[in-house]
Amino acid sequence: MTQPIIQIENISAGYGRGARQVQALRGISLEVQPGEIFGLLGPNGAGKTTLLSCLEGLHQPAGGRLRVGGVDVAHQPLAAKRKLGVQLQRTALLDDLTVHELIEVYAALYEIYLAPSQIKDLLARFDLAQLANTLSRRLSGGQQQRLSLALAIANNPEIVLLDEPTSALDPHARRAVWDIVRHLHNDGRTIVITTHAMEEAEALCGRVAIIDHGQAIACDTPARLVADLKANPVLKAAVELPLDQVQPLPGVQSARYTGQYLEIETAQPQATMAALHDLAARLGRSIGDVMVRQPNLEDVFLKLTGRVLGASRD
């Protein structure tokens, strides 16, 4: 087993003082291996951003220990910051500077001085080459996000921390960001990404930690987290049939109505579907749209917390 590149040991952190104090992290422990794309998945308010802020040296943990790239964040904050490339949730840049100037300045803040040709190469990788001389405040949302990702690697870091990089983007821009994240991963960088979108975690991450109420309640590959559920696919059909006649059909574990949809949890979706058609034909009912949903991280979260991932904590 290799040495973890990020070690999070029993971190607790909060905001405010006295009676108004809010506990954001409650003794969370995680390890990230070199070269991983590691996802922090959880609803808004779960503590994902606070955890990244602690790693970034922007928030002082109340207790616990953090190491990035072998450096203790509390003891050597500046050395720790040099190990990291950072993209914060709200893109806020020196907005009266051009794209080219911003790359130059942010690299210089790490005492890395890029030649104009290096900056050009970097911008080309993020599809920003034509915008090199544009003021950053004139960029579109997707362009700003690509720029903030380019700035995150201006210092050529081993570790890149991305805080909800796609949350405000349209589907097209979101896919562009996913491609960029995969490129950064192929460079050999370790990436930690927060998200509350389970399809994003499934598409990108090698391992995912599910965060809720300031704790990691599960941590594994998306496939194993789902497999551990031992949950069945769900067949959804717009049809009206008596439940007592649906229950005995082959493969059916349970059946119920949600709105106008019949929802059947089944171990054999194909067989259940065929039998359902026969039953409907016998009773003279027609079946509207039908879909089969495989269990996913959404279900893992629901099982572990009793709540839906998309819903905010408050």
Place this chain on the structure above:
Amino acid sequence: MKRFLTLTKAIFLMHIRNGAVLFWNFAFPLLLMFIYGVIMSQYMDYMTPGVIVLNIFSFGLVGSSTMMLEMREKGILRRLQATPLPASQLVAAYLLVSLFTGLLQSALVWTVGVVLYKVPVTALGIAIGLPMILAGMLTFLAMGQIIGGIAPKAGVATGAGMTVYFTLMFISDMVFPLEMLPDWLQKVVPYLPTYLVSQLVRSALLDSALDPKWLTYLLMLAVYGGLSALIAARLFRWEPKA
């Protein structure tokens, strides 16, 4: 050092590309000069140093601190905090650009005074006046950063700064002579930082001489500036107020 220079250059570029900074620092002072030139043309010797002090005062107290506050409000400072840049280097670079902007603005006003309104000028006057303007700017910048540190939002800081600015502008011997004020106020005003800077700059630029009380005045300014800087440093925050 190279990091500091790159950062300073970036902050300078941000200043000269910012419409509000350009207007208040360069267009507005000239406008003031033209207005005073029309309505009190025979007093321009007295007015020109007053306009200089007035403008470095407004820039230090309101302009410079508001820009820093905006950077904090937008989350730009927080993004910078995630880099290994020490806060001291950021503040120093910012200060340097502010000082430079203030000097440029003062030179512009003085040139207009000399060329259009025949205000006297000597090399000695400039040599004495320059450090006095710098001392004034440093004091005003530090005072402005206190307002910036306390105010929750840039708008509030501008409001608070403007209130202090207008009050001191009328009573500090910048545009109205001290003799026009009520007696009790005349006793208080000589202790105000704006009054001190006005006296120092006016003697330098008009009489090419140090004010008779220049040492006392500079010491008093040092106390104002030093205390303000200490308080401002305690109040410095990267992140916006929640």
